[in-house]
Amino acid sequence: xxxxxLDLAMLKILKYSFYDxxxxxxxxxxxxxxxxxxxxxxxxxxxxSKAIITLMNVIILLVPLIGTxxxxxxxxxxxEFTELLLAQPIKRSSIFLGQYFGVAGSLTLSLVLxxxxxxxxYGLFKSDAIFDFTxxxxxxxxxxxxxxxxxxxxxLSNENKIKGFGxxxxxxxxxxxxxxxxxxxxxxxxxxxxxxxxxxxxTMLNPIDLSRTLILxxxxxxxxxxxxxxxxKKFFGTDQGLLISMLMLVLWTVLPIWRLVSVAKKKDF
Amino acid sequence: MIHIEGLHKKxxxxxxxxxxxxxxxxxxxxxxxxxxGSGKTTLIKSILGMVVPDxxxxxxxxxxxxxxWKYRKEIDYLPQxxxxxxxxxxxxxxxxxxxxxxxxxxEDRLIAxxxxxxxxxxxxxxxxxxxxxxxxxxLAFMFDSPLLxxxxxxxxxxxxxxxxxxxxxxxxxxMKKTILITSHIMQFVAEVSDVIVYLLExxxxxxxxxxxxxxxxxxxxxxxxxxxxxxxxxxx
Numbered sequence: 058x059x060x061x062x063l064d065l066a067m068l069k070i071l072k073y074s075f076y077d078x079x080x081x082x083x084x085x086x087x088x089x090x091x092x093x094x095x096x097x098x099x100x101x102x103x104x105x106s107k108a109i110i111t112l113m114n115v116i117i118l119l120v121p122l123i124g125t126x127x128x129x130x131x132x133x134x135x136x137e138f139t140e141l142l143l144a145q146p147i148k149r150s151s152i153f154l155g156q157y158f159g160v161a162g163s164l165t166l167s168l169v170l171x172x173x174x175x176x177x178x179y180g181l182f183k184s185d186a187i188f189d190f191t192x193x194x195x196x197x198x199x200x201x202x203x204x205x206x207x208x209x210x211x212x213l214s215n216e217n218k219i220k221g222f223g224x225x226x227x228x229x230x231x232x233x234x235x236x237x238x239x240x241x242x243x244x245x246x247x248x249x250x251x252x253x254x255x256x257x258x259x260t261m262l263n264p265i266d267l268s269r270t271l272i273l274x275x276x277x278x279x280x281x282x283x284x285x286x287x288x289x290k291k292f293f294g295t296d297q298g299l300l301i302s303m304l305m306l307v308l309w310t311v312l313p314i315w316r317l318v319s320v321a322k323k324k325d326f
Numbered sequence: 327m328i329h330i331e332g333l334h335k336k337x338x339x340x341x342x343x344x345x346x347x348x349x350x351x352x353x354x355x356x357x358x359x360x361x362x363g364s365g366k367t368t369l370i371k372s373i374l375g376m377v378v379p380d381x382x383x384x385x386x387x388x389x390x391x392x393x394x395w396k397y398r399k400e401i402d403y404l405p406q407x408x409x410x411x412x413x414x415x416x417x418x419x420x421x422x423x424x425x426x427x428x429x430x431x432x433e434d435r436l437i438a439x440x441x442x443x444x445x446x447x448x449x450x451x452x453x454x455x456x457x458x459x460x461x462x463x464x465l466a467f468m469f470d471s472p473l474l475x476x477x478x479x480x481x482x483x484x485x486x487x488x489x490x491x492x493x494x495x496x497x498x499x500x501m502k503k504t505i506l507i508t509s510h511i512m513q514f515v516a517e518v519s520d521v522i523v524y525l526l527e528x529x530x531x532x533x534x535x536x537x538x539x540x541x542x543x544x545x546x547x548x549x550x551x552x553x554x555x556x557x558x559x560x561x562x
Binding site for chain 1: 374403
């Protein structure tokens with residue numbers, strides 16, 4: 058069967074990209090960082106819920122940054138190898154999807170193991186926080202998938218490495234920092250107008266804000282929810298809000314993957 | 327084997343191939359030569375499907391290559407720059423390519439020929455440029471495809487390996503294969519190739535044997551003939 062064979066080629070490329078990456082020094086550093094962070098937060102804080110909030114603040118900024126940088130560097134570094142793969146009897150989509158899931162997979166593994174080990178040792182399975190913690194990891198995995206594919210897209214469209222790297226870091230800076238600033242400013246500027254749908258839309262359009270809202274909705278900490286979170290909660294209720302923000306994260310992942318594949322099909326290498 | 331008709335390719339506003347026609351329908355070693363920027367790499371990459379032509383058709387073994395990827399089973403390719411995932415071992419890289427192609431291969435003979443056994447369990451990032459090129463050659467020669475494309479195969483090789491490479495090319499020719507080579511080393515080209523395909527400004531300027539080229543340019547060695555061909559007006 059044809060489709061099955063295509064998937065096999067992709068899985069093989071995924072497997073070897075993954076092998077290559079989990080042996081790199083940076084994967085260990087990334088893993089050890091989370092391991093250390095998890096231990097320090099849990100055993101100094103002694104409070105799983107507080108640890109989860111602190112972790113959320115770290116994950117929401119760090120995961121996108123690392124996903125962006127790893128994604129862009131991997132793509133540029135494997136340029137010649139990609140060319141060798143392009144000359145093999147494989148579909149282009151298998152090559153790029155395989156490499157992409159290899160990168161995103163190894164980063165996600167560092168995150169899940171690095172945070173998972175201390176939490177399990179602390180006795181997570183006996184605690185009520187297990188769902189909150191799982192949601193945190195799922196969100197982290199989504200942010201890895203999203204920012205790695207955004208970086209792959211930028212690298213694919215920019216032959217010039219310096220430019221590509223610059224755009225990728227700017228994208229992170231924009232979504233992680235500048236976006237919130239602009240958002241707040243517009244809330245203040247237009248405070249006389251009804252802003253509910255505006256702030257809902259603005260949150261949906263930024264995967265980082267979306268993740269933050271998602272986790273805070275689940276944790277149900279109104280004090281930390283902020284204006285958007287409150288609107289979200291009022292508008293959708295907690296469950297529907299969770300569902301919709303999860304759906305948006307899926308869209309944020311699927312659409313760039315689709316663009317990656319369709320641009321790669323037409324590109325000259 | 328390879329049939330190309332009216333191939334056009336522009337990069338931005340810069341035309342690289344302009345209506346190139348080329349038919350290669352017999353075995354032998356074909357050297358694709360030409361000054362820098364004449365379109366050699368673009369031609370090779372078009373045959374491999376890495377570059378998408380603006381106009382024109384290419385078929386390999388009678389199969390049109392547009393929107394097709396299976397025809398690449400018939401081609402072994404040696405890329406110009408050998409750069410592999412740094413944290414994989416040589417053995418794993420060979421296994422990966424075998425895994426992807428799913429064709430019979432005889433890598434052990436080539437590994438022995440280039441004395442690569444001590445490197446099999448080394449990470450690719452620790453290898454020297456010349457050793458990487460030997461791995462590259464093993465990857466290209468270990469399958470038995472009817473068409474071979476070698477892009478600057480001599481890069482970084484020591485004299486002993488260069489001799490092995492030439493032997494390998496001769497061996498493949500005797501197996502009735504078609505081999506496309508690009509190289510800037512004329513001595514190497516003179517030694518291994520049967521036919522010269524000379525590109526100039528995106529078109530085929532000369533195609534024929536080395537002897538024919540020498541007669542045409544009135545030169546006694548290939549290097550001077552190649553240097554002369556671009557400067558003399560053509561009578562062809």
